[in-house]
Amino acid sequence: MPRPRTQISPHLDYADLTQRYVQCQDAGEKNRWLVIRLLSHPKTPMSIEQTAEICGLSCSGVRKIARRYNAEGAVGLVNRQRLNPGGNRLALSDEQQRLLRQRLQSAPDDGGLWSGPKVGEYIETYFGICLHPSTAWKYLRRLGLSLQVPHPVHHQSATLEQQAEFKAGLAGHVAWLRSLFPNREIVIWAEDEARLGLQPIVRRVWAPIGERPSAHHSRRYQWVYTYGFVHPATGASYFLLLPRANVSMMQMALELFAAQVNPHRQQLIILLVDQAAWHMSQKLQVPPGIFFYPLLPYTLQLQPTECVWSLLREAIANQVFDNLDALEDVLVKRCQWLMQHPVIVQGKVGFDWIQAI
Known part of the structure; x- marks a missing residue:
């Protein structure tokens, strides 16, 4: 025998129900008003099944809302957390x-x-x-607060005002070069180095609740340096693995980068670099068409390339490598993958203030 249609008590007429539904700001309460409104339509009241499908509820949930409204009226539909200690009241x-x-x-x-x-x-x-x-x-x-781990910033890092002056200075420098070379394309790249080695990197992973995952670990102190060049506007990148970070290695990296990215010197490249000794050395011969633009000291947040290292370390996390050759094999594949997926890189390094210049 079919279940009889649920009757709705006339605590409020249909116009009042519509007004309560339209004006309600609480999502859960608004959905409950919609349930009663659909069930009590004066001409074509909907069934429990139809109402449940429209409101995204189960049939038993719709019946529960109807029973509460019939017994308590409008009070039965309000968000009861308002009435609890610590609620909105x-x-x-x-x-x-x-x-x-x-x-x-x-x-x-x-x-x-x-x-x-x-x-x-x-x-x-x-x-x-x-x-x-x-x-x-x-x-x-x-109050709009959340529990967060503070981002470590060097105590000598530039202030927000100094960072704003740096950004304005870079924009002015680009405008100046464009006025001097109106027929040349001016582009901004950034370069940095990351030291990676046999000392393991431990990262969080998803695991079943109650089962703590483990990762093999062995501390050894042998390193390889990744030289990374990134183009914030497009996500284009160029990586090199070199044994050390010094003037001679930087010279090699710059020459290979210039030959790969700007072989015909059609572009003028502004290269953002930190003030490491091998960047500022007078012995370093910067290839034609590349202009160094030093970042503020201890202000890594202005360096786009810093943001790409997490993508590189991800490939070697929670692993132990027998030697540097095994490590380099993985790093080479990861660097090649990043160079082939500029959209992924651009999502990390595409600083808005650089793209706006």
């Missing part, structure tokens, strides 16, 4: 949020680091709102 005022955000900028009274329980204690002491320690962290979410 106890949300801090704008002034209290400003004071809390200001307090979080300095260390807590014990000199340690802020945590959910410490935030809850502060809120209870100064604002009179008692929260369970396990839920106090939600106030940090309301």
Whole structure:
């Protein structure tokens, strides 16, 4: 025998239900208003099955919403978290949020680091709102904060104002070269070196819950240097594996790069480099058509090539190599793959401020 059609109590007429549905800002609550609205249409009320398909719910879920509405009216559809301690009913005022955000900028009274329980204690002491320690962290979410590991930055790194001046200076330098050479293409590349060796790199991997993965490990101190050239605008790249980082190796890398990327000297290449000794040495003879543009000291965040090393290290992570030859075999294949996939590289090195120049 077929189940009888679910009847909806007339707590609100169809116009009121439509208005509540349109004005509701909470996604879950809005969906529940849609359920009641579809079931109580004055001319063509929908079945439980049709309503469940439209709202993305199960038939039992739709019946549960209908029963709650019939028993409690509009109150049965609201987001009940609003009525719980720590919900929106106890949300801090704008002034209290400003004071809390200001307090979080300095260390807590014990000199340690802020945590959910410490935030809850502060809120209870100064604002009179008692929260369970396990839920106090939600106030940090309301302030737009998240738990993150700080990015290490050298204490002598350039300030934001100095970085802005550097970017403006680079843009002015490019404009100057374009005025001097209107018939030549001016492009910006970046170069850096990464030291990779037999000392293993450990990376996180996905694994079944309850089973901690392991990776073989053996510390040895033999190295190879990867010289990387990247073009932020397109993701084009050029890599070399050399035994050392010094003036003679840099000279070789520059000559091979110029021959590969700009053999007919049709372009003028501005090459962003850090201020390492082998970059700034007077013994280094920069090939024609390439102009060095030194980065600010200790400011790696301005170096696009720094961002590509994670793609290179990924290929050798969680592995142990018997010797440098075995390591270089993997690195060569990875470098070739990166050079053949500029879109992947561009996603890492395509700094907006460089592409805008």
